[in-house]
Amino acid sequence: MPEAKSAREQTKERHRRALIEATADAIAEHGLAKVSVSRILEKAGLSRGMVNLHFSSKNNLLLAVAQQFSEDYTSHWIVAMERAGSRAEARLRAIIDADFDPVVLNRRTMAVWFAFRSEAHSSPEFMPFIDSRDAKMQRTITSICRELCERGANPGTDPQIAALSIIALLEGLWTDYYLHPDRFDRDTARAVVLHTARAFFPDSFDA
Amino acid sequence: MPEAKSAREQTKERHRRALIEATADAIAEHGLAKVSVSRILEKAGLSRGMVNLHFSSKNNLLLAVAQQFSEDYTSHWIVAMERAGSRAEARLRAIIDADFDPVVLNRRTMAVWFAFRSEAHSSPEFMPFIDSRDAKMQRTITSICRELCERGANPGTDPQIAALSIIALLEGLWTDYYLHPDRFDRDTARAVVLHTARAFFPDSFDA
DNA sequence: GCATGATGAATGAACGTTCATTCATTGTCA
DNA sequence: TGACAATGAATGAACGTTCATTCATCATGC
Numbered sequence: 001m002p003e004a005k006s007a008r009e010q011t012k013e014r015h016r017r018a019l020i021e022a023t024a025d026a027i028a029e030h031g032l033a034k035v036s037v038s039r040i041l042e043k044a045g046l047s048r049g050m051v052n053l054h055f056s057s058k059n060n061l062l063l064a065v066a067q068q069f070s071e072d073y074t075s076h077w078i079v080a081m082e083r084a085g086s087r088a089e090a091r092l093r094a095i096i097d098a099d100f101d102p103v104v105l106n107r108r109t110m111a112v113w114f115a116f117r118s119e120a121h122s123s124p125e126f127m128p129f130i131d132s133r134d135a136k137m138q139r140t141i142t143s144i145c146r147e148l149c150e151r152g153a154n155p156g157t158d159p160q161i162a163a164l165s166i167i168a169l170l171e172g173l174w175t176d177y178y179l180h181p182d183r184f185d186r187d188t189a190r191a192v193v194l195h196t197a198r199a200f201f202p203d204s205f206d207a
Numbered sequence: 208m209p210e211a212k213s214a215r216e217q218t219k220e221r222h223r224r225a226l227i228e229a230t231a232d233a234i235a236e237h238g239l240a241k242v243s244v245s246r247i248l249e250k251a252g253l254s255r256g257m258v259n260l261h262f263s264s265k266n267n268l269l270l271a272v273a274q275q276f277s278e279d280y281t282s283h284w285i286v287a288m289e290r291a292g293s294r295a296e297a298r299l300r301a302i303i304d305a306d307f308d309p310v311v312l313n314r315r316t317m318a319v320w321f322a323f324r325s326e327a328h329s330s331p332e333f334m335p336f337i338d339s340r341d342a343k344m345q346r347t348i349t350s351i352c353r354e355l356c357e358r359g360a361n362p363g364t365d366p367q368i369a370a371l372s373i374i375a376l377l378e379g380l381w382t383d384y385y386l387h388p389d390r391f392d393r394d395t396a397r398a399v400v401l402h403t404a405r406a407f408f409p410d411s412f413d414a
Numbered sequence: 415g416c417a418t419g420a421t422g423a424a425t426g427a428a429c430g431t432t433c434a435t436t437c438a439t440t441g442t443c444a
Numbered sequence: 445t446g447a448c449a450a451t452g453a454a455t456g457a458a459c460g461t462t463c464a465t466t467c468a469t470c471a472t473g474c
Contacts, residue, residue, distance in 0.1 A: 006443080030329050032240050037434060037435085046451095048453085049435085052435060053450075057435080111328055114325040117321060118239065118318075118324070119240055167379070169375055172382070175382060192372050199407075215468085215470075218423085222424090245460095258460085259462080265459095
């Protein structure tokens, strides 16, 4: 047993999580601009003072939500990549697949991501949590591309440009889903990214 | 002379525009969630009643801003494309260049676009104005791709997939600029899109 | 060309509502 | 019983909107 938590600590933790989930629900339903403490507490089924008790301010709760979603996204693609083994091609495929996994790419999650992104420029404290495809992911994909360049001996391919293209494509397809979730097709999206990967690395990513 | 407007009508129109510009400034500075009528009027240098006098409500003013930016974007790429002449390759190049033109791709404009996008799902009245690369642009680019397929006789290229890829890339690179305006390089961005275009249509888009 | 009444753009104090936050009180485990 | 999580009424600031009033501009009559 790692920690034997008392019943008290357990409900406290449960309430903390409930507030974060309720806030995400409220953002998805009403939009960040219309999210109020009252609406959050209504969704969570908790009393008025709870937000300030657990997070000391509404803004801190919003920060906790942003952090939660950021960490969930990052750990998701890292786990997927590591499960894929050590081959560069398999690792890149796993990252791409992870990006279109319904666990990540769904209406609620996108609503939260895009909401925080749009407020981060005027509230810089959100900045660390809005960059889904952050420096770490960029380094990872760039090094995969570099490996593919060396192995496949593609003289014309710049790993930096390849990585930038793939990441921008992932971003753009997220936006496509966000704007038109009904007409978005996950298989087509994956095919588009793999098509681009194949354009850079003809030896890999066979259809 | 098209219309001889009275001095009264001129100042009225000037105030209307001032409110729209001030609202865009306020969104860029404070974020949509923190834009209040007071802040807008402070920036515009006008009196309290002006928003409701000209737009009847704050929400209608926000709608007018969204519409303005949407129309400006659309007319910009259409003018650029038509100036490029009738050749398919030149037209696509013009659309790509237009998308990275500082007139369109700048901090203020992106702040406004992304702000409205993030609120449109909970306030559907904004929906008609948030889809920069809308159905019209998609039809245009798809038909250009179809023409390039036929002329160049690229048997393996699906014009739909090519158009989707290019549009998603443009979207993704906008997001890239929005998240990191300082480290964004317009020339690299253009090169990335042209590189992808070349992958689909090897006969065209020479570097 | 000038005087005069009509027009409606502009103003800003006031309104009711909603907001995030506080804190004295209550309830519940250890 | 002591410690602390939970409650919800109370608070004042900020919100969008209203509206009686003001006054520069315009149309009209002479």
